[in-house]
Amino acid sequence: MKAWKLPLRNLARKPGRTAALIALTAFLALSMFAGSVVALSLRRGMSSLENRLGADVIVVPVSAKSKVNLDEILLQGATGYFYMDAELLPQLAKESGVAQLSPQLFLASLRASCCSVAVQVIGIDQDTDFTVQPWISRSYAQRLGEMDVAVGSKISADVGENIILYETRCHVVARLETTGTAMDTCVYCSMETLRALLEAARGLNHDLKISGDPEEVVSAVYLKVQEGMDPQKVADSINLQRKFKKVQAVRTKSMFTGIADSLSGVSRTIGLLVVAVWALAVVLLLIAFLLSANERKREFAVLRLLGTSRRMLAGLMWRETALCSLMGGVLGVALAALILFPFAGLIEHSLGLPYLMPAAPTMALLAAASLAAAVLVGSLASAWATHRLSRVDPGTILREGN
Amino acid sequence: MSRKQQNYLSIVVGLLGLFIAIGVKTFLHPCVHADGSEAMCAGAGQLIFYLGIALALLGSGLTWTKGVLRVIFAIVLLILSVLLILAPGTLAPVCGMAEMTCRLVTQPAARVTGIVAAILSLIVGIGAIRNR
Secondary structure, three states, X not given: OHXXXXXXXXXXXXXXXXXXXXXXXXXXXXXXXXXXXXXXXXXXXXXXXXHXXXXXXXXXXXXXXXXXXXXXXXXXXXXXXXXXXXXXXXXXXXXXXXXXXXXXXXXXXOOOXXXXXXXXXXXXXXXXXXXXXXXXXXXXXXXXXXXXXXXXXXXXXOOOOEEEEOOEEEEEEEEOOOOOOHHHHEEEEEHHHHHHHHHHXXXXXXXXXXXOOHHHEEOEEEEEEOOOOOHHHHHHHHHHOHHHOOEEEEEHHHHHHHHHHHHHHHHHHHHHHHXXXXXXXXXXXXXXXHHHHHHOHHHHHHHHHOOOOHHHHHHHHHHHHHXXXXXXXXXXXXXXXHHHOOOHHHHHHHHOOOOOOOOHHHHHHXXXXXXXXXXXXXXXXXXXXXXXXXXXXXXXXXXHHO | OOHHHHHHHHHHHHHHHHXXXXXHHOOOOOOEOOOOOEXXXXXXXHHHHHHHHHHHHHHHHHHHOOOXXXXXXXXXXXXXXXXXXXXXXXXXXOOOOOOOHHHHHHHHHHHHHHHXXXXXXXHHHHHXXXXX
């Protein structure tokens, strides 16, 4: 304890210098913690999206391009709907290379008196679904019943509550785990429930542009290809056939290409910024410690003449630096947390990319690493300054002053 | 902590209050419906505004106080800061959807301002009690 008393007094005696050193290390820790959390959240968001989609190929009507793109619904949270004939399902199942397929039906609710929320409603075929069902089963182990819905984590409805969609009461039976994607803003239900909602929407004169019977339409068909088959070849084969001229097969990976490009661009920029901030801060810390050591040359010379060894002097300097760096590191991490956690939604919204923050233990690890890095860099910078100073003869320093 | 340092901190608390009060009426405003009518979170916005004004007045007012009155002012500042943290979502409702402006901007800004103001008020309060 005694060993820390003198460094603490030294720091308190020069509040301006101490504050500057704390601010510098705080900046270091803040940039490292914030940068790594954002980059990791983007990576987790992307992998969560890949896991959630689960399909290799998605078949949508050609008209989907001119209305709302599927990727806009799944990746950017846009609401929309498009329909195609359900008769295509058996034909698609017969296609070579298709191992599994499941249809989905879309409906967009309105920001109007008929609906309590304006969201994308997705109907899944519970007998064949392999994309949404595993996700739902983590929160709700049973089948979705008539007028039962499972809501994404960003929908403001709790389990047991009702939401009104096209003047139809739907019972919320599950709140799904956060994925960090636009899927968190969707409502999921069975095909039967969605068809009932389609009828309700039509009953309210909402033009859904369904040419035939609502019972005979689907919005998208999700395909899983057989082991060893190239999904691109399966998609190309569907796109080339005349009988599928009203639909288009999209490889899910191609949907990710744009988003993956943006993601790597953002991650690279964040990485470069963190490196630049660190380089700048390390240079500034070195200069700061060097100036501070030079300023205290006489003080150190007196200490040396009083019998303080070089080792003890270095220890004193290190303790001062460690204290400053620790305080700065804690401040920097706290400031970053104060921005990152409350404003996570805004960050996600501004980036327009899947964003899933790491779990608490990972966060704690990142915070500890940022703190350790700030203390280490501070210590190394002061060690260099101390080493330079300890080489000078104390007598010469004291004579210089006279 | 000297009286002068306490004054600086309480002025910062006052400025934070002013920031959130002006912000909630301008760039941190709660949601507004397309037809211009007030959304569910309008009440939260009003509450944040009044708490911000109260923080601004008491934060600057504390600089003219001493003794027990100073301690009381610091405690009131702390309570107001905690109320500011609780205002959007707990004391007054905000919109349900996580994508709404009040959830993305107004609520986190009020909470962060409240947390910082509470920490500073606590420091001022401890300083005032010690110096009394």
